[in-house]
Amino acid sequence: MSLETTLPGATPTPPKASSIRALVARMVANPLGGVIGAMILIFGISCVLSPHFLTSFNMIIIARALAFIGLVTIGQAVLMILGELDLSVGAIGGLAGVVGGMLMVQVGLNPWLSLALCLLMGAGCGLLNGLLITQLRLHSLVLTIGMAGVYGGANLVATRGVAITGVPHEISFLGRGLVFGFPVPFLVLVVCLSIVAFVMMRTPVGRYIYAIGSNPQAARMLGIRVNAIRMGAFALAGFLSALAGILMVARLGTAQPSIGDTWVLSPIAAAVIGGVATTGGLGSPVGAVLGAVIIGMIEDIIVLFGISPYWQSIVSGGIVVLAISLDSLARHYLNRDAS
Amino acid sequence: MKKALLLGAVLAATPLVAQAADNSTPLRFVLIPKVVHPWFDKLNTGARAAADMITKTTGQKIEIEYRAPQTADVSSQNDIIERAIATHPDGLILDLLDEKGNRATMDEATEQKIPMTVFDSLPPEGMNITAVGADFCEQGTIAAERLATLIGKKGEVAIMMGVPTAPNHTLRAECEKKVFAKYPDIKVVATGIDNDSIETGQKQASAIMQAHPNLVGWVACDASGPVGIGQAIRESGKAGKVQEVGLDNLNDMLQLIRDGVAESTASSRPEMQGYWAVVSAWQSAMGQKTPKYIDTGIDVITKKSL
Structure with missing residues (x-):
């Protein structure tokens, strides 16, 4: 990388190319x-090309849609x-949703108690996945493909494919409400992200997660309770x-x-866009959620642009x-200059 | 006097000028089906035919923006409806995946004073919106009755259920079961799930026919399933031995009828639904009152009528 010197008192006027390089360097x-x-x-492109993009209504739509996938x-x-x-996260979300609906509507439980039970059930399903993976030494990809079928099947058995209607109005603000102009699900996302980001960056547990992701054998030798x-x-x-x-x-x-049918691949794509390595040990939940913002x-x-549904996937x-390529190219460009 | 004549002429010409100005601005309708699917492509063709008809007869330009969700999921559809609302169209033409699940989003459209028309589904309770479509139960009943007659009202039959979470597929299946229950010598021995996929329908139908060699007939609950069933019948060499009455009028389905693999199909006329949905949306955009329900009927398509 080129070094620039400036005489004392002189106004620094670096060449344009260098400024761009410095900006790219800072970004990278x-x-x-x-x-x-x-x-x-x-x-920026969206703001310029569509007059409907930068409206409060559309920003609320984006924020609310982001919350669930985020x-x-x-x-x-x-x-x-x-x-x-x-790969069973979508199925767990769907199962929790219908179990919540059944507890509230068919069993007549208090809505808040129902929601709490569903969250516990979701954590339990995840824990079961983890237990099977660690104790039976199974590959998480293969195991969770199977468990997605189990949770999705349980969903179908419970509902017979029919939506549960008559969900109490007390909980509707959780999905539809606005607080200071922000959709409630979005605020829930911000709170959850803040907590998880804090744990990942500022606590030993976070450091252990990165250590395990980088090298599980080494982490185990260091005394980290990898399976837990x-x-x-x-x-x-x-x-x-x-x-x-539930939201x-x-x-x-x-x-x-x-519910949850579309929550399998998008979060993985979002995480990759946000810089999370598929091999483990790199990235952050904040980056992953920013990836979800891009999606x-x-x-x-x-x-908004009226792109044909048949072209949507390609676009x-x-x-x-x-x-992703721009990010990679920028890094390559800087590395080349540095060498 | 001259001033009075001039004023009179201006007043007389105003409606014409206003009409001309209105006609120069296209009316923009956003058409949102349940999912990307050939059945909805046919509906889109009908919608565009109605737009052309209106333009030719009145001079009013109509733009149809077709926005189909990639998956048949209510939340995905709601996202698309909300984004369409953000563009302030002159009307929304919707095929609701679940009227209760779509309700909150439709309330947003009502708040924004955007007229709505629904097709192939019914509007949420209490919403004064025109519905265009055919009776799903009638469609399933027609198909099942036709099959019952074909097999002499006796024997083992199977039902391909479609997408288990789609209300119209479930309704058709229930009505088909009711028909078969009327005949004591007809036994429903299997129900498959094709998830509105030809490939899945073919696999399911092949497996079911292997498991039930005495099967004599098939009905389905969506547009893709019967195509898969027909392919499975053809592959197993059971054309003529196993009867099929299909649903809807996808090109593959019509070819199966031409080839003698399927006897007929009960079609819910997608082109006509698209056509009348646009006519109704146009009338709503003009501030006219529209009917509560427009029944586009069921066509029974046979080799003879093709």
């Missing part, structure tokens, strides 16, 4: 620089940093998925058996590839 030096840059770029993304990101993956932390992370992912499922029930006013904005502009996939 920050682990979240790439995803933030891509987010700003997509946001909650699942946090759990999935922690698992990915740990070197694991859970892995089970805890799966329980967290189950808990957050259940929370997303969706509150949003829809019905417990739909199809959410792309989904929004696809509708959204293409933008994601472009965003």
Whole structure:
């Protein structure tokens, strides 16, 4: 990288190319620089191209849609940093939603107690995944594919495929309400993200998760309780998925058996866009949620721009590839200069 | 006097100018089906035909924006509806996945004073919205009765259930079961789930026919399932031995009828539903009152009528 010197008292006027390089360097030096840059770029282009994008109504739509996928993304990101993956998170969210609906409507339990039980159930499902993976030494990808079938099947058995209606109005503000102009699910996401980010960055548990993700054998030799932390992370992912499922029930006013069907691949994609390594040990939940913001904005502009539904996957996939490639190219460009 | 004449002429010309100005601004309707699917492509064709008809007869340009969710999921559909509301269209034309689950989003459209028309589904209770469509139960009943007649009102039959979470598929299955229950010599020995996928329908139908070699007939609950059933019948060499009465009018389904694999199909006329949904949306956008329900009927398509 070129070094620049400035005489005392002189106004620094670095060449334009250097400024761009310095800006890119600063962005790339920050682990979240790439995803933030891509987010700003997509946001700016959307503002210019669509008069409907930067309206309060549309921002609320984006924030609310982000909340559900964002909650699942946090759990999935922690698992990915740990070197694991859970493909049953969507099914757990759906099951928690319908069990919540059944407890409230068919059993007649207090709605708040029902919600608490569902969150426990979600954490329990996640813990069960973790228990099976650690005790039977199974690969998380394979095990959770099977468990997705089990939880999804339980959902169908319980509902016979029919939505549970008549969910009490007391909980509807959880899905539909606004506080200071922000959708309640979005605020729940912010709270959850803050807690998880704090744990990941400022506590020993967070450091252990990164250590296990980087090298589980070494972590074990250092005395870290690897299996306990892995089970805890799966329980967290189950808990957050259940929370997303319950918030969706509150949003829809019905417990739909199809809740969570689309929560499997998007959180993984969001985490990867946000800099979480699929091999473990790298990334952060904040980056993963920023990745989810990018996906959410792309989904929004696809509708606002009137892109044909048959082209939507190509466009959204293409933008994601472009965003990741720009980040990679910027790093390559700087590394080349440094060498 | 001249001023009075000039004022009179201006007043007389105002409606014409206003009409011309209105016509120069296209009316924009956003059409949101349940999911990306060939059945809805046919509906979209009908919608565009109605838009052309209105433009030709009145001069009013109509734009149809087709926004289909990638998956048949209420929350995904709600996201698309909300984003469409953000663009302030002149009307929303919706196929509701679940009227109760879609309710909150439709309330937002009402708050924004955007007229709505629903098709292939019914509006939420208490909402004064025109519904365009056919009777799902009638469609299933017609198919099941036709199969019962074909097999001489006796023998083992199977039902391909469609997507278990789709209310219209479930309703058709229930009505088909009711028909078969009327005939003591007809036994429903299996029910498959095709998830509105031809490939899944084919696999399920093949497996069911292996497990039940005495099976004599099939009915289905969605548009893709009967195509898969027909392919399974053809592959197993049981065309003519196992009867099939399909649903809807996908091109593959019509080809199966031409080939003699399926006897007929009960179609809910997607093109007509799209056509009348746009006509109704246009009338709503013009401030006109529209009917509560427009029944587009069921077509029974046979080799003879093709």
